[in-house]
Ligand SMILES: *[C@@H]1O[C@H](CO)[C@@H](O)[C@H](O)[C@H]1NC(C)=O
């Protein structure tokens with residue numbers, strides 16, 4: 001598959017963890033005496049695809065593999081081990097200043113919009129924690145609308161995200177790309193190999209889709225299929241690999257963040273309309289100075305924060321469940337038209353990530369109220385936007 005890791009800090013750890021193993025020469029593929037005689041039975045074409053030159057397909061020889069819980073080198077590899085406990089509890093005890101600093105940092109990155117920054121934090125700590133039937137739970141796709149067009153804003157926002165998470169990918173959603181890129185891996189029967197596709201991303205990758213680049217134009221049939229493949233990934237967190245005669249479903253866990261000008265073409269769990277408080281004359285300089293202003297040690301804390309919080313369990317006590325239900329009934333009484341069961345669901349999701357983002361593994365009344373407040377601010381903005389743009393949104 002196509003694997004893209006961020007930053008040298010990661011490559012280094014990755015190579016240490018996985019490549020530090022000395023491969024005895026007798027086990028190397030090029031030790032011709034050990035070649036499986038069965039391989040001679042392969043067709044010439046198959047041989048070629050199975051042994052492409054290393055310049056074309058680099059490979060890692062593995063003798064012993066251990067599945068990692070995460071790939072962030074700043075945290076102990078195995079978080080539930082006894083010796084990791086001090087690290088985890090130490091970090092959790094100083095969580096709130098880290099969250100506050102991260103919020104400030106992201107607010108700057110989002111041109112002074114602290115509400116959008118709150119939602120970006122919730123998004124970055126989201127993860128599929130289970131599936132109910134086919135429905136993935138725990139994903140929180142955000143569409144950030146109102147991004148300036150013809151600006152390098154989205155490109156630089158992605159650069160910021162790259163600095164924070166271990167694996168990320170930016171998809172430039174242009175008509176050209178949607179019509180021509182291969183999104184889904186497919187089986188090439190002649191060469192007897194699976195040809196990789198763009199959506200074959202490692203688990204827990206942050207996928208940032210830039211829709212501000214979408215220009216007028218026509219999606220052709222493959223383009224429409226590609227948009228569908230992308231929507232399926234967002235909604236169901238799965239990719240259907242194409243085996244020509246059948247499809248095989250691969251579950252995935254990809255955090256999708258969509259930047260768009262108007263309302264996104266793609267489905268999302270939450271839309272937040274950006275309200276920039278400033279317009280930097282030079283976006284690149286602005287983001288550069290933002291990045292250079294944050295101390296490396298602080299940046300590392302952000303990175304630890306974003307990885308660690310995804311591992312917390314979460315539950316709601318019976319008492320709070322009851323209080324939430326009563327509150328919801330009350331809300332419906334006051335505004336029966338506009339408050340639906342979906343809104344309750346959305347509120348509960350926001351409350352979940354809000355609690356986790358503060359290191360709390362259970363919902364409190366205080367967080368519930370804060371979730372309601374955030375959601376109401378977000379909705380008011382969308383309403384205002386509708387008024388400004390007619391029915392644009
Ligand atoms: C992805 O994140 C989840 C927790 O959020 C974790 O359980 C899983 O091991 C991670 N997978 C990888 C490959 O990092």
Ligand SMILES: *[C@@H]1O[C@H](CO)[C@@H](O)[C@H](O)[C@H]1NC(C)=O
Nearest residue numbers: 148149150151213214215216
């Ligand atoms: C934005 O970009 C498009 C195409 O690149 C161009 O036609 C248009 O004039 C630009 N608009 C502004 C406000 O710069």
Ligand SMILES: CC(=O)N[C@H]1CO[C@H](CO)[C@@H](O)[C@@H]1O
Nearest residue numbers: 179180181183184222225226
């Ligand atoms: C699902 C899928 O991958 N559809 C198409 C995406 O676009 C490429 C290039 O045009 C097609 O080959 C795919 O069939």
Ligand SMILES: CC(=O)N[C@H]1CO[C@H](CO)[C@@H](O)[C@@H]1O
Nearest residue numbers: 143264265266267268270271
């Ligand atoms: C087009 C689209 O799917 N946009 C979504 C953005 O987020 C809101 C939720 O707040 C959805 O209702 C929209 O459907």
